[in-house]
Amino acid sequence: MTSGEIATQLKAQFGDLISGPAEFRGEITLTLADAEKIADVCAALKKNFGFDYLVDVSSIDNYGDDPRWTVVYHFYGYGHHQTLRLKTSVSEEKSELPTVTTVWRTADWHEREIYDMMGIRFRGHPDLRRILMWEGYPYFPLRKDFPLAGKSSDLPEVGFSRPSPMAGGPFVTIAGGKDTIAREPRIRIPETDALATTNRVERRADIKDAHGEGKGPGPIEPKK
Amino acid sequence: MAEVRDIQIPEPGARVALASDELQDMQGEKMVLNMGPSHPATHGVLRIVLELDGEIITKAAPDIGYLHRGDEKIAENMTYTQFIPYTDRLDYLAPLANNVAYALAVEKLMGLDKQLPPRCQFIRVICCELARISSHLLGMGAFALDIGAITVFLHTFTEREKIYNLCESLTGARFTTSYTRIGGLSRDLPPGWVEQCRKFLEEVVINFDETETFLTRNKIFTDRTQGVGVVSREDAIDFGLTGPNLRGSGVNFDMRKAHPYLVYDQLEFDVPYGTMGDAYDRYLIRIEEMRQSVKIVRQCLDKLPGGPVNVPDMKVVLPPKDRVMTKMEELIHHFINVTQGVNVPPGEVYFAAENPKGELGFYINSKGGGTPYRMKIRSPSFVNLSIMSHLLPGHMVSDITAILGSFDFVMGECDR
Numbered sequence: 337m338t339s340g341e342i343a344t345q346l347k348a349q350f351g352d353l354i355s356g357p358a359e360f361r362g363e364i365t366l367t368l369a370d371a372e373k374i375a376d377v378c379a380a381l382k383k384n385f386g387f388d389y390l391v392d393v394s395s396i397d398n399y400g401d402d403p404r405w406t407v408v409y410h411f412y413g414y415g416h417h418q419t420l421r422l423k424t425s426v427s428e429e430k431s432e433l434p435t436v437t438t439v440w441r442t443a444d445w446h447e448r449e450i451y452d453m454m455g456i457r458f459r460g461h462p463d464l465r466r467i468l469m470w471e472g473y474p475y476f477p478l479r480k481d482f483p484l485a486g487k488s489s490d491l492p493e494v495g496f497s498r499p500s501p502m503a504g505g506p507f508v509t510i511a512g513g514k515d516t517i518a519r520e521p522r523i524r525i526p527e528t529d530a531l532a533t534t535n536r537v538e539r540r541a542d543i544k545d546a547h548g549e550g551k552g553p554g555p556i557e558p559k560k
Numbered sequence: 561m562a563e564v565r566d567i568q569i570p571e572p573g574a575r576v577a578l579a580s581d582e583l584q585d586m587q588g589e590k591m592v593l594n595m596g597p598s599h600p601a602t603h604g605v606l607r608i609v610l611e612l613d614g615e616i617i618t619k620a621a622p623d624i625g626y627l628h629r630g631d632e633k634i635a636e637n638m639t640y641t642q643f644i645p646y647t648d649r650l651d652y653l654a655p656l657a658n659n660v661a662y663a664l665a666v667e668k669l670m671g672l673d674k675q676l677p678p679r680c681q682f683i684r685v686i687c688c689e690l691a692r693i694s695s696h697l698l699g700m701g702a703f704a705l706d707i708g709a710i711t712v713f714l715h716t717f718t719e720r721e722k723i724y725n726l727c728e729s730l731t732g733a734r735f736t737t738s739y740t741r742i743g744g745l746s747r748d749l750p751p752g753w754v755e756q757c758r759k760f761l762e763e764v765v766i767n768f769d770e771t772e773t774f775l776t777r778n779k780i781f782t783d784r785t786q787g788v789g790v791v792s793r794e795d796a797i798d799f800g801l802t803g804p805n806l807r808g809s810g811v812n813f814d815m816r817k818a819h820p821y822l823v824y825d826q827l828e829f830d831v832p833y834g835t836m837g838d839a840y841d842r843y844l845i846r847i848e849e850m851r852q853s854v855k856i857v858r859q860c861l862d863k864l865p866g867g868p869v870n871v872p873d874m875k876v877v878l879p880p881k882d883r884v885m886t887k888m889e890e891l892i893h894h895f896i897n898v899t900q901g902v903n904v905p906p907g908e909v910y911f912a913a914e915n916p917k918g919e920l921g922f923y924i925n926s927k928g929g930g931t932p933y934r935m936k937i938r939s940p941s942f943v944n945l946s947i948m949s950h951l952l953p954g955h956m957v958s959d960i961t962a963i964l965g966s967f968d969f970v971m972g973e974c975d976r
Contacts, residue, residue, distance in 0.1 A: 360907045360908065360909070361668055361669065361671065361907070361909050363908075363909060363910065365908070388797050388798075389797055389800060390800060391800070391910070391912070391919070391921065391938065392910070392921060392923060392936065392938040394923050394934070394936035394938075396925055396933070396934045397934070408923065408925075408936075410910055410921075410923070410938075414797065414811065414813060417818055417819070419910070421908075421910065440798055440800070441798050441799055441950070442798065442799045442800030442943060442946060444946060445942065445943070445945075445946040446943075449942075453632075466625075467624060467625060468624065468625035468628040468975060468976075469625060469628070470625070477630060477633060478630075478632060478633055482633075484633060484634070484637050
């Protein structure tokens with residue numbers, strides 16, 4: 337059974353909840369419409385489809401878009417040697433979805449890391465604490481509105497306030513801002529011009545405020 | 561003749577009884593012991609908070625993050641090529657293998673992985689396997705050192721030194737190799753390197769035999785490791801263990817066999833796996849994996865084809881320097897490659913390689929352009945360590961060094 341066939345069967349079981357499958361570079365991606373159902377779908381994947389190994393759980397911050405969070409699960413089955421990716425979206429207001437630690441115990445640390453880095457909570461997690469940062473750290477550093485240079489905080493020595501040496505320079509991409517191609521005025525690549533790489537800056541001017549005065553030339557204004 | 565009176569000072573017998581009650585209380589009381597973050601057996605900066613009942617561990621809570629540098633955040637803020645030096649610092653005992661895994665992940669996203677020249681693929685396999693030997697030698701040496709066999713450590717380090725010399729002549733650096741580039745390698749093999757490598761392989765096999773005479777049938781070593789830290793097959797899969805730790809529990813799975821990348825499908829090698837799932841099995845697997853690595857490198861050196869080491873696309877790899885200085889088009893490609901990075905199409909991939917410590921995976925989400933939108937590093941040490949709070953309780957304090965040593969983790973990779 338290939339992962340494409342598994343995807344079709346899974347769609348038959350859960351109906352409209354699952355959309356896709358999308359294939360890119362030989363990998364099958366499914367999208368789950370309702371994040372509240374993630375534990376049920378995962379339990380079915382493990383029990384009925386032989387995905388006994390949860391490879392990875394990661395999260396994406398779609399800053400400026402709604403819903404803001406995407407949580408990405410990667411599965412593997414030692415029986416059939418197939419991989420599958422499942423994505424689900426969570427809104428910024430909610431920032432919460434059910435845990436899958438009940439299905440695979442390896443999800444424990446993965447979910448703690450997502451909570452630590454992005455601030456997405458997992459309901460029912462046995463021990464949802466920070467894992468890489470320390471207890472009491474006030475920010476979620478992998479969010480796109482958290483600057484690379486760090487942020488100041490009320491606590492002394494927690495979160496430094498000086499900008500990093502390269503901040504604002506031509507080779508540092510501001511999180512949530514334009515990427516290197518969009519910032520370079522002398523280049524035009526038709527297929528990336530059409531992408532919404534500059535839109536996020538237009539929508540959220542506060543990114544600039546968050547970064548303060550850069551030392552280098554800084555980001556150029558969007559093309560008219 | 562009975563007389564009732566209050567006793568201020570208890571009689572000697574009663575005092576003993578009272579004292580033994582106190583003793584009972586003390587025995588029942590749990591003690592919290594803080595191990596690390598700077599403890600030689602934690603191989604870096606792992607901290608474990610242990611709750612002890614006497615010498616028995618009743619609870620263990622690993623505390624990680626002391627080496628957290630925010631590699632995933634940094635990756636979002638630089639071009640794909642600029643991130644290669646950061647991959648050296650993930651598993652800093654096998655930087656070459658990390659370089660290869662990262663380059664392959666980006667190449668998969670670009671759809672380049674099938675176009676790599678054969679010479680590049682063979683050299684990359686050699687790099688991976690040398691890194692595996694180097695990492696396992698250190699893992700084994702440190703493991704033996706932790707449970708009291710100092711000679712092994714000195715012995716294996718002698719061989720690692722030779723690998724570092726090979727690395728130095730290959731890449732120019734001993735530790736931070738940064739050898740791969742997107743679409744190829746930073747340079748071809750230097751003259752005479754193949755012979756040096758063959759000579760090293762001859763010598764290292766002797767070293768394996770000698771190391772085995774120190775440990776494999778050593779009564780002290782077997783007593784300390786057999787039946788210690790037993791991970792069942794179900795637990796190993798449930799906790800997502802990978803690499804030698806998974807195979808030690810009897811799962812016959814290796815990325816190089818199950819999903820061959822590079823030229824692993826053209827090479828002949830065996831995948832060892834254990835039966836007991838204890839610390840001793842994990843040690844035996846590492847020894848055998850090194851022997852298989854030697855076999856793989858030998859085959860690669862025999863089969864090593866000629867030809868270029870980079871894909872023939874100047875939009876991906878830097879054009880040769882002499883042409884950059886004389887030709888307009890090459891100058892443009894060089895400039896764009898360096899300032900904006902390689903133009904990667906929008907999309908997402910997950911690529912996992914069988915690294916010495918386990919499955920090192922890169923999940924790259926791209927919105928196009930020279931920078932990843934999100935890059936998640938699925939590091940084997942992070943996942944392998946998550947089983948500790950389940951595995952350690954019930955063991956003696958002195959078993960911790962044996963268990964941690966047999967898991968062979970690296971905090972640079974765990975904390976990222």
